[in-house]
Amino acid sequence: MPERKPRKDAVRNRAAVLEAADALFARCDSPDDVTMADIAAEAGVGKGTLFRAFGDRVGLIRALYEARLEPVEEAVTSGPPPLGPSAPPHLRVPALLDALLCFKLDNRHLALALEGTGSDSPYGAAHYERWHALLRGLLEQVPGHGDGGFAAHALLAATRADLVEHLAGRESVPRDRLRAQLADFTAGVLGTRREPA
Secondary structure: OOOOOOHHHHHHHHHHHHHHHHHHHHHOOOHHHOOHHHHHHHHOOOHHHHHHHHOOHHHHHHHHHHHHHHHHHHHHHHOOOOOOOOOOHHHHHHHHHHHHHHHHHHOHHHHHHHHOOOOOOHHHOHHHHHHHHHHHHHHOOOOOOOOOHHHHHHHHHOOOHHHHHHHHHHOOOOHHHHHHHHHHHHHHHHOOOOOOO
16 A cells, blocks of 8 residues: 655645645736646656645645635635624625725636636536625615626626726726726625715
């Protein structure tokens, strides 16, 4: 029976792989350019290590995405307002969407890679379902929204990685302008937009 590597080696290898993948996605021209072989070489591990630890390229991308998103999720689940659970919906919804937009702007190629991996609908992905359920629940607390399912989909569509890449990359819309446009769109959906005096 072959001897298993000590747990600390597995942890160290996993960290090295995620760091290597993060660096490669950050500097690539297209997420499709990053292969498992590239990541293994960058991390200094064999390809077998990647497949044992993550299953496949999609599993690796998902693990990296989740690791990068963890601070946002912590802020949403247990942080202070406006992202945390004690904030009222009319403040929490725009804060959540702004956090997702900023995350996508900061991790454009990684987000594109994840959103482009599924053979099924992106709306069935676990990360999407989590955000949709949270937004839907918040929207249903806002008077006049009833079933917030459609509005939650529409708001999340504004933070899709392909749209963010198109606006920030191809159209060169500045970050602050994108954030302001999303805030304005969200306020319109929530009915909190203030008309100019």
